[in-house]
Amino acid sequence: MQDDPVMRVIAKVLIPSVMLFALYVQFHGDYGPGGGFQAGVIFAAAFILNATIFGLNRGRHAWPARANLLAICLGVLLYGGTGVATMLLGENFLNYNALSDDPIAGQHLGILLVELGVGITVAAVMVSLFFTFAGRLTHIRLMRKTDTAEPDTAQQEGLGNE
Amino acid sequence: MSGFVVNAVLIFFLVLIAFLALRLHRLFAMVMLSGAFSLVAAALFVVLDAVDVAFTEAAVGAGISTVLALATLSLVPVEEKPHKVAIIPAFIALTTGVLLALAVTDLPKFGAADAPIHNYVAPDFISGSENDIGVPNVVTSVLASYRGYDTLGETVVIFTAAIAVLLIIGGWTRDRRRVSKQAEDDHAG
Amino acid sequence: MSSLLDAFLGQWNYFLVILLMMIGFYAVIARGNMVKKMVGLNIFQTSVFMLYISMGKISEGTAPILTGDAATVYSNPLPHVLILTAIVVGVATTAVGYALIIRIQESFDTIEDDDIILLMEDETEDAQ
Numbered sequence: 011m012q013d014d015p016v017m018r019v020i021a022k023v024l025i026p027s028v029m030l031f032a033l034y035v036q037f038h039g040d041y042g043p044g045g046g047f048q049a050g051v052i053f054a055a056a057f058i059l060n061a062t063i064f065g066l067n068r069g070r071h072a073w074p075a076r077a078n079l080l081a082i083c084l085g086v087l088l089y090g091g092t093g094v095a096t097m098l099l100g101e102n103f104l105n106y107n108a109l110s111d112d113p114i115a116g117q118h119l120g121i122l123l124v125e126l127g128v129g130i131t132v133a134a135v136m137v138s139l140f141f142t143f144a145g146r147l148t149h150i151r152l153m154r155k156t157d158t159a160e161p162d163t164a165q166q167e168g169l170g171n172e
Numbered sequence: 173m174s175g176f177v178v179n180a181v182l183i184f185f186l187v188l189i190a191f192l193a194l195r196l197h198r199l200f201a202m203v204m205l206s207g208a209f210s211l212v213a214a215a216l217f218v219v220l221d222a223v224d225v226a227f228t229e230a231a232v233g234a235g236i237s238t239v240l241a242l243a244t245l246s247l248v249p250v251e252e253k254p255h256k257v258a259i260i261p262a263f264i265a266l267t268t269g270v271l272l273a274l275a276v277t278d279l280p281k282f283g284a285a286d287a288p289i290h291n292y293v294a295p296d297f298i299s300g301s302e303n304d305i306g307v308p309n310v311v312t313s314v315l316a317s318y319r320g321y322d323t324l325g326e327t328v329v330i331f332t333a334a335i336a337v338l339l340i341i342g343g344w345t346r347d348r349r350r351v352s353k354q355a356e357d358d359h360a361g
Numbered sequence: 362m363s364s365l366l367d368a369f370l371g372q373w374n375y376f377l378v379i380l381l382m383m384i385g386f387y388a389v390i391a392r393g394n395m396v397k398k399m400v401g402l403n404i405f406q407t408s409v410f411m412l413y414i415s416m417g418k419i420s421e422g423t424a425p426i427l428t429g430d431a432a433t434v435y436s437n438p439l440p441h442v443l444i445l446t447a448i449v450v451g452v453a454t455t456a457v458g459y460a461l462i463i464r465i466q467e468s469f470d471t472i473e474d475d476d477i478i479l480l481m482e483d484e485t486e487d488a489q
Contacts (some may be wrong), residue, residue: 104320143243221436260393283420333453
């Protein structure tokens with residue numbers, strides 16, 4: 011699809027708006043439908059669109075694997091860290107009242123942090139799932155290529171429909 | 173009443189799509205139908221007042237999971253072997269269904285406001301969301317605050333699933349260095 | 362008679378949810394193709410989601426987003442929370458399933474379970 015100008019132009023308009031919409035869903039989740047889970051998936055959809063239109067390599071460039079792994083862990087750590095912070099402030103685990111003098115402000119802050127953690131993890135997980143599945147074919151081909159010096163049994167191992 | 177009719181028709185469509193998807197032997201067509209299934213399910217969730225769930229189902233079911241299924245189909249055969257109707261599994265499924273249908277007649281009527289499910293924690297959540305938490309979206313306040321432990325667990329499950337997929341097909345083998353070196357050579361060349 | 366029809370229509374959602382569950386269940390246990398099993402599992406899963414959300418619905422109720430009007434009736438938010446997270450977890454576990462299918466395809470060159478059983482029987486005979 012890299013050569014189709016219609017696709018490319020539409021993708022360029024669509025990708026930033028999808029990301030913006032994801033941020034809206036993330037931070038407006040307190041007041042309307044939405045939240046970390048939905049926002050994460052929509053944010054990931056922007057990167058998946060990018061990779062399908064402009065090719066897997068450019069897609070990987072926009073979201074490097076190392077950063078991805080860090081983001082997967084960071085989200086869970088942010089969630090758990092919020093819980094630990096409330097414990098250090100003398101309340102129960104994940105009781106956000108401790109985060110501020112005003113319980114309602116504390117709850118708001120806690121929910122924001124926790125939803126952000128969920129959003130980061132979900133977005134990174136979805137993107138990495140897509141890249142792993144889509145990258146499998148290239149991975150197998152590369153394994154084949156490095157195996158050609160050895161007696162070639164890899165050819166007989168069918169790969170389904172390439 | 174109109175809400176009930178829309179709901180009844182949509183859920184009938186859902187069953188129809190599921191049945192057709194089961195009969196198809198072409199897996200591509202089946203995966204596209206399962207995307208349509210998720211979209212109809214999302215519409216049904218809106219009718220049943222579950223807007224957050226509908227949002228998630230539309231994004232996840234119709235979007236990501238269709239993409240993942242298509243990515244899988246690019247690596248496996250796309251035609252299913254023809255199958256006869258299997259008698260014993262059909263009998264088991266039918267028996268389970270009949271037993272559940274008998275059990276369902278004991279449930280409170282659909283949409284009844286005095287059903288037990290609405291009389292224990294739900295009113296507390298709704299009033300608490302306004303007074304203790306100050307978040308208008310009750311689903312968000314229950315998800316992130318009242319049931320924060322649960323959501324933490326779910327997040328960890330997603331994290332674990334991603335790690336599992338990366339370990340199974342992520343290419344982290346002993347040959348990883350060799351493969352990535354080859355990839356760099358290809359890129360340079 | 363009309364009361365019986367009324368009772369049937371009153372439980373219409375639940376009956377169709379059970380039909381949906383039967384379709385998914387049959388696909389999981391009867392079909393040999395693994396991608397089809399996964400889709401069957403998803404249908405099964407959706408039927409359970411539908412059951413939960415149907416239970417949370419109140420007639421004349423509205424979505425559980427506070428309007429500030431004390432007279433508003435809200436549907437039960439608790440099933441929504443449970444199902445919301447279950448959907449996302451469902452797709453993550455489905456991805457693990459697809460990953461295993463890809464590995465099975467690479468090792469056995471088929472994703473039909475009866476073929477795989479035949480291949481494994483051949484292997485054990487060869488070993489003896």
